[in-house]
Amino acid sequence: MKIEMIVERTKTGYSAYAAKYPVYTVGSSLDELKQNIVDALNLYFEDKGKIISTEDLKISLDLPQFFKFYKVINVKALSERIGMNQSLLAQYIKGNKKPSTIQTRRILKGVQQVGRELAAVQFIG
Structure with missing residues (x-):
């Protein structure tokens, strides 16, 4: 269960x-x-x-809540990265449409990839 x-x-x-x-x-x-x-x-x-x-x-x-809190994530750039129509991703984020399980995994995979890349960044200083 x-x-x-x-x-x-x-x-x-x-x-x-x-x-x-x-x-x-x-x-x-x-x-x-x-x-x-x-x-x-x-x-x-x-x-x-x-x-x-x-x-x-x-x-x-909750997808809309996640993107509301993490406004730093650029919807246009994320949609290009994951190969999803920007308008469709925006509708998911606003809660106007509910993504399928496949679309949700696709969005999550893109967000996690960005997170891994950011975690690996080191600045020269």
Whole structure:
């Protein structure tokens, strides 16, 4: 059983809510958030005798919220990098359209590639 948790970036960290259960929590980091999610779900399922671990979670990041928080990501440049129509990507980001699983993976792969490249940068100084 995978429990889907929708994660949003906030000014103070992260928040998450369960897609099918009345469970909500926050954390200042993703690691803290995951632990808080497990704790909150275990409280919810306590009377049912279920024990939840991180392996039981499906973490989903809300695409519009991600791009709202990370405004530094240029939609035009990302769309060119991943070979997606800029207008279509903009509609996904605004929440006007919901991307398919394949399109979501494509966007995620592009964002992660940019992240890896940025993490490897070193300035001469």
